[in-house]
Amino acid sequence: MITLHTWTTPNGRKPIILLEELGVPYEAVPVDIGNGEQFQSEFLKLSPNNKIPAIVDDEADGGPLSLFESGAILTYLADKYGKFLAPSGAARWQAMQWLHWQIGGLGPMLGQLGFFSKQDDAFALERFVTEGGRLLTVLDTQLSKSEYVAGDDYTIADIACYTWVMAASERLQEPLADALGKPNLQRWLALVGARPAVQKGMRWKPRG
Incomplete structure (x- = not known):
């Protein structure tokens, strides 16, 4: 268990x-x-x-x-x-690199943006809005090349990214509207979000 x-x-x-x-x-x-x-x-x-x-x-x-x-x-x-993770080969490492990208970049930056969006610190807010938007654009660009984050198959990289992008969609829609509205990102959110x-x-x- x-x-x-x-x-x-x-x-x-x-x-x-x-x-x-x-x-x-x-x-x-x-x-x-x-x-x-x-x-x-x-x-x-x-x-x-x-x-x-x-x-x-x-x-x-x-x-x-x-x-x-x-x-x-x-x-x-x-x-x-x-x-949800290939046992070896290129497919495994494609998924692993995007999993670690989320852990090291997307999650921490969106988390900091969530914190500073509630503070009176214009410099910090601008910093994390810019970086959060950049990371979401990186993800959208990747999703323009493949159905899922790491390729044609749904993997743990999609799970890792999805929870953070959904949190941003719910709580940070105003500062990240342009990045969150990108078409490939929206397609992927709908695709992953349809899974029971x-x-x-x-x-x-x-x-x-």
Whole structure:
């Protein structure tokens, strides 16, 4: 059984979407980051960087395995179940480069823009609007060449990028309107967003 410790953020939704795509049993344990639950000692044993998501795989080879960082989790699950990431060759590394592009660029820049859009700091806001728009344009250009982010197949790179682009579409529409409205990006959002597992993952909320 996979136990997923997560919350309703773009990074937190990535493994939910993949687990739903895989159709494997899992338990989602909410970690309310607004109330500081990510700093509790039991969670820090799983994620010493006090960030969600984290997983525990009780059936891993060699015994129970805990992992933190969304990119590592997506890669592990895709490899474990043999889906949404090629096992070797160029297709694997095309997906991996775009996964790491999201982790190192798209997510952090859109996250900072989300923060500074609520602050009175015109310089920082302009900086992150410019960079966020640039990254979305890079993604749109890539999507003009292929159906999905890393090529003709849907992979964990699409999952990783989708949650962040959707968050920007919902919360940063005004400063990023031009970039978000690009046609290839919109085509891809509709394509990925039509998948039932993606819809379920994006709707996930803690019970209660």
